[in-house]
Amino acid sequence: MDKPVIVTVDDDPGVSRAVARDLRRRYGQQYRIVRAETAPQGIEAVKEMRLRGDEVAAILADYRMPQMNGVQFLEAAMDMYPFARRVLLTAYADTDAAIQAINVVDLDHYLLKPWDPPEEKFYPVIDGQLDAWQRTDRVPVAELRVVGDRWSAPSYKVRDFLARNHVPYQWMLTEDPDGAQLVAAAGDDCRLPLVVTAEGEMLQAPDQSTLASTVGLSTTPATDFYDLIVVGGGPAGLGAAVYGASEGLNTVLVEAHASGGQAGQSSRIENYLGFPDGVSGQQLADRARRQALKFGAELLTARSVTHLEPRGQARVIGFEDGREIAAHAVILATGVTYRRLDAPGLDEFVGRGVFYGAALTEAPSCKDSEVYIVGAANSAGQAAVYLAGFASRVHVLVRGDGLEKSMSHYLIEQIQAVDNIEVHLESRVTGGQGDGHLQRLSISTKGEERTVETQWLFVFIGAKPYTSWLGDTVERDDKGFLLTGPDLVHGDQRPRNWPLRRQPYFLETNVPGVLAAGDVRAESIKRVASAVGEGAMAVALVHRYLEKQ
Template identity: 55%
Template sequence: MAKPVILTVDDDPEVLQAVARDLRQEYGDRYRILRAESGASALEALEQLKLRNQPVALFLVDQRMPQMSGVEFLEQTLSMFPDAKRALLTAYADTDAAIRAINTTKIDYYLMKPWDPPQERLYPVLKDLLDDWKATFHPPFEGIRVIGNRWSPHSHQAKDFLARNQIPYQWMDIELSPEAQQLVEYADCDTLHLPLVLFPDGFSLMQPSNVQIAEKIGLQTQAEKPFYDLIIIGGGPGGLAAAVYGASEGLRTVMIEREAPGGQAGTSSRIENYLGFPVGLSGGDLARRAVTQARRFGVEILTPQEVTGIRVEDPYRFVQLSDGSEISCHAIILALGVAWRRLNVPGLEKLTGAGVYYGAAQTEAMSCQGEEVYIIGGANSAGQAAMYFSKYASHVTMLVRGDSLTKSMSQYLIDQIGETPNITVKTHTSVIEAKGETSLEALTIVNALTGETQTVPATSLFIFIGAQPRTDWLDGVVEKGDRGFILTGPDLQLNGHRPKGWTLERDPYLLETNIPGVFAVGDVRQGSVKRVASSVGEGSICVQFVHQYLSNVV
């Protein structure tokens, strides 16, 4: 933690220097001593301290100053640092004003000038004040602070990006927190440009992009080298597993992730059927462990960075990035994962990020405290989310189109949901409209069996209705099957013939696409088993096919 501040203010430069000297001599090892020659300049300094979230322990202020007296200055500090101790330096003629200020302005003490010797007339008084301050002091949060509106999609994006990248932050709602309103004013940020992201060094960003946040917090967004043995596109479980095995076996490896390592699995609140973790672990924990492991073996991880194209110039493969740069390699693994399928219902699109969320938006869980939460979906991801939100919400309602959960959800989750009193499962039920101007206010739902419709108040809706791959950018390059999933290995052969344009004297390897040296693993591959363990397995064994490919071309 940064040293707490002792601020002294006096318009006489010689007196100010002497006071600061005495304070530094006695307290400089434990406190940061700041000085200001006027109340106005002191207030400017205090605004910067607030933006850095640095505490003030004590004000030692001269009473007789032009433009702003000591009492007037201390009155203005009450809203900024209400818990700081306040001491007034006065001449004999000002003692009446000081006494009145003690009764009306929360001034803790007044000291007469001169204070020499400080060992007798200054330090004992300040020691008592500082001891009192320390007794009730609670250290401030020292990380990133995000100030915004709960119903702002931009605010949700910033919170979600930080959370998924394992960056601690403090959320401050502009509508609920007077301190947040104060900080926005100090940073000269109007509410139209929220969220305001404040960093510990005092730097701030207004309505930042993920790339801007990433660059400020030190995430790597650019490749260090122009060429690698292996480029992995996608940072979900499959991509992370491939990165660990590739780098550990000596391949110069870079992994490129468009949002945050962990992929869709990284948003899961609890994975309970993953081998080796009998009490389960969160997707975020799994991603954090895997990233640490990958970096230990020397994997470069670029995030957030997006790949926009692939081209081939044998024996090399080139990857084009969204910033216009390009890196090359011998082999590529496509571990793109999938995205949540969008629900085409009136009102949902405009409220996405403002009460309507796709996937388990864990960043919103605390905001749902005591509220009713609705979840659409009946597979494992929806069940895991229901269990997670049941810890915060007063009630969770699952809306399921089918007649039960048994067709798409693991039995252990079905049992847990059945034993949780504040979760209700409504089968044969769909949402047909979302209502609200700036945030979700109500849902209209219909029962497919009875045809009955009802409109229920709702502030939070989380949607898990299947997944679709983001592979449009591979059109004309990599062969795809149903709904855009990538074809690999035997699936590429039609009537026993190798894929069109295949030039090698062998068949494609099990996880290889129609382009030699370009592989696909995990959920994006057609026919894959949509489980975390399966993706990890495919990412691991794919590296062996990469080695076989490299042995013939390098």
């Protein structure tokens, strides 16, 4: 077989020769080194290698190149070689470019020039990148095809599930020639949506669990007992899984839908530490998921929990199919869901023009349309800025008299700077009408009623915790949020059914060894960073709990 390739691109001939020399000296026997002195020359070389079917293991690009800088080069090259490791060569003054590359092209590493001696500053980095490339499954995933009706709620659920779990698919309408052909092949009684795998297997109106198993997501626990069960795959749950697994706990994370939670639906998070250019919720969730897997955590998708029960020293979680798993400790990070908008006619259009949350899969379909958003928190602001890039106009309906009480200042400034976003204060939706999908909204603004034509309504109106499945096992406040630590203690009175002499730890519920983290916890701060922090803190308290057993 031909050797895999390492590509290096630098417009400084002296540096270019030095990079190639150092690479050949160390890796010449196992890899072919291809050197280019201009970005266009490098792109042509990569294209030729793609046509020949060569494997590219790593691409090293200098940041400061005319015509196309290193970030732009790596972005173009990754379309042809998505599994190649990406390294940016920078000067000390270019660290901002490296940060940008981390966000834009998921940069694997950046190297500061010069790197003498290479044995200390160059080879260890390249060794790590090539080792990571060797361990990567480089077989491209063939694309699924999903066929359905444009205004079908079940079709939307399938597409949203696949998108949020980073499963590529091709969306086809039943009236498209290719879509109609697949429906005909499925038979006269075909039930939509129709999912067709690369191998030709057809799934008609599949449930979430079947779909997850078909596309290769893990749905079955590897064992019946763990050190730690994390319920919920949002920022708090992913944080707990990363820290639990990295600290040696046999950890399983159980998620009903997709990793990332509500934060995973965010188009852009710009105030999360370490991402000065912002990061999408999906990017952040995917990196956290990969990080948890790297440390050995087990991730189960499309598994809904039905009960939690303490049995002696074990904490038992039950699933819809009757199976149970147990652990020494459990972290509840089930997060919250958006509340439904109480207006006549809207419920029948959910998934057919009315969407709760960002529904990023629908954004391209909003092109040149008038879009309405209900909400005044950060999630609504992020959605407004993102959808403004597709829609002709975005209308933000705010019940109060301003955004300052509920939305971050940076988002308010962004909204004010976008010409096609219009904020309507003291406004609410009073009804929705349509034939098969949303077509009109009734809106009240400062007491004045009006009707508008629109096919798009995105709702962000606060949240309710997902805790009803816990029954009477775990204490909650009157809104359903989990009570922990000091909130359980009233004077000398012990928490209900608390069997220990000590008081509950800060994030511990009234069941010893069962902790809560993130938005599901009463009085928590509803921010991504605080949720991640609570996930990590919960793991530290799990260690403390286990040491006392």
